Amino acid sequence: MASPMASQSVSSVCNYLGCTEPAPLKCSRCKQVKYCSKDHQRRDWKAHKARCVVPPAPLSSVAHSPSLGRYLVSARSIPQATTVLSEPPLIPPVLHDREAPLRCPYCFSASPPHPSCLSKVKASEELRQDREGEARANEALKPHRAPPTVVLAARVLRRVFPPRGEGGDSKFMSLTSNVEVMESSLKSKLREMAALSIRYYNLSRAGPPIVEPGLDDSLGILARINQNAFTIADSELQPIGIGIYHQAATTVNHSCSPTMVSSFVFRETEPPQLQMRTIVNVEAGLELSNSYIDTGRCTVDRRAELLSSYCFSCSCAACKYGARHDASASQYAEVAAAGLRVQQLIDEQRFEEAALTLKSALPAYEKALFAKSPNLGIQLYKCCKLLEYCEKDLQLAADCRRKAEEILSVAFGEDDALVKEIKARF
Numbered sequence: 001m002a003s004p005m006a007s008q009s010v011s012s013v014c015n016y017l018g019c020t021e022p023a024p025l026k027c028s029r030c031k032q033v034k035y036c037s038k039d040h041q042r043r044d045w046k047a048h049k050a051r052c053v054v055p056p057a058p059l060s061s062v063a064h065s066p067s068l069g070r071y072l073v074s075a076r077s078i079p080q081a082t083t084v085l086s087e088p089p090l091i092p093p094v095l096h097d098r099e100a101p102l103r104c105p106y107c108f109s110a111s112p113p114h115p116s117c118l119s120k121v122k123a124s125e126e127l128r129q130d131r132e133g134e135a136r137a138n139e140a141l142k143p144h145r146a147p148p149t150v151v152l153a154a155r156v157l158r159r160v161f162p163p164r165g166e167g168g169d170s171k172f173m174s175l176t177s178n179v180e181v182m183e184s185s186l187k188s189k190l191r192e193m194a195a196l197s198i199r200y201y202n203l204s205r206a207g208p209p210i211v212e213p214g215l216d217d218s219l220g221i222l223a224r225i226n227q228n229a230f231t232i233a234d235s236e237l238q239p240i241g242i243g244i245y246h247q248a249a250t251t252v253n254h255s256c257s258p259t260m261v262s263s264f265v266f267r268e269t270e271p272p273q274l275q276m277r278t279i280v281n282v283e284a285g286l287e288l289s290n291s292y293i294d295t296g297r298c299t300v301d302r303r304a305e306l307l308s309s310y311c312f313s314c315s316c317a318a319c320k321y322g323a324r325h326d327a328s329a330s331q332y333a334e335v336a337a338a339g340l341r342v343q344q345l346i347d348e349q350r351f352e353e354a355a356l357t358l359k360s361a362l363p364a365y366e367k368a369l370f371a372k373s374p375n376l377g378i379q380l381y382k383c384c385k386l387l388e389y390c391e392k393d394l395q396l397a398a399d400c401r402r403k404a405e406e407i408l409s410v411a412f413g414e415d416d417a418l419v420k421e422i423k424a425r426f
């Protein structure tokens with residue numbers, strides 16, 4: 001018997017034609033329709049089976065341990081190059097000052113504010129208030145400029161004060177802060193920024209605050225930003241802003257040998273979206289992690305940075321067992337120095353020297369960075385472009401292009417603009 005009900009949404013009444021009885025039974029396959037009795041379920045099957053689709057099992061779930069807090073695990077085996085997480089920012093992210101005039105402050109794309117973005121900002125009362133208030137505060141602070149972290153903290157303060165209980169603000173407050181175990185030098189640096197955030201917040205308000213935030217409130221926010229904010233980078237990994245992404249911040253732990261990498265998706269009229277993709281095949285039950293820091297350094301240096309900047313002692317497998325695979329300190333220093341030198345040579349338009357410098361640093365990059373590191377992909381592509389431009393070593397240029405495509409299509413996905421550019425270069 002045909003059921004005319006087109007809707008597959010879970011309704012609380014029986015799905016069988018004409019029946020309005022309460023429905024305690026659910027279709028065990030699609031879990032989308034309900035029935036009052038086995039009899040009505042049987043009678044409806046002929047109509048329902050065409051639309052009965054088993055929903056895909058979730059890729060991941062959140063687990064908890066006393067030492068790590070919340071962490072993300074794969075709910076089934078996940079192949080390499082799968083997007084596990086994709087989310088918009090919790091609070092409008094902030095552009096770094098030096099890039100601000102070149103980028104749209106709403107969607108972050110590399111062009112002036114788009115009329116379509118501005119109309120979207122106007123349509124959102126909260127964002128309009130952010131923008132107007134920040135223009136007032138920036139004017140009052142001239143010739144100084146507040147750092148992006150302070151601007152972001154003030155955006156959080158505007159949403160958290162006065163405390164409103166459940167809502168976007170309590171989501172922010174559910175982020176970990178590590179303030180109790182913070183080193184005193186980091187704490188005093190954050191305390192200074194917390195004081196500046198309150199000043200910026202007060203300058204950016206139209207009227208006096210209903211509840212004045214205290215220094216400890218502001219410090220709690222700065223500590224959460226320090227612990228959880230993502231540096232938003234463009235597809236060439238140049239930092240362009242700072243943002244809070246709630247799901248990633250509350251579930252994805254650090255590993256020095258990560259199973260995922262993060263990147264940002266820029267679309268006009270939308271703030272930058274964070275995506276995390278697997279860079280290896282991940283078996284069911286294994287942790288899904290990403291790296292909070294540059295992984296190229298030796299174990300001792302990475303652990304020291306995680307402790308001083310993020311206030312935790314890293315318990316990842318690479319720290320426990322991987323020290324013998326470390327790049328030497330001199331290899332890492334070579335990579336760091338080569339990166340700066342190549343950029344300087346490019347800025348001076350000395351492309352041939354830049355090509356040779358990068359070419360000779362490639363083995364050190366390959367040793368210091370993990371196999372699917374986006375940074376490695378970017379350096380390989382840069383080397384390809386420089387060699388082709390100088391018409392030198394074209395076989396090596398082709399190899400670099402191929403390797404860059406392999407790495408970046410896993411890390412960023414086939415839809416990424418840079419990946420498309422690399423493919424088109426073939």
Ligand SMILES: C[S@@+](CC[C@H](N)C(=O)[O-])C[C@H]1O[C@@H](n2cnc3c(N)ncnc32)[C@H](O)[C@@H]1O
Binds near residue numbers: 067069227252253316
């Ligand atoms: C961005 S949060 C990640 C989610 C966090 N586990 C939670 O429950 O909210 C970062 C915090 O998680 C913990 N954490 C992350 N990675 C870790 C690791 N490799 N070893 C030890 N603790 C880690 C630290 O407490 C760190 O401050």
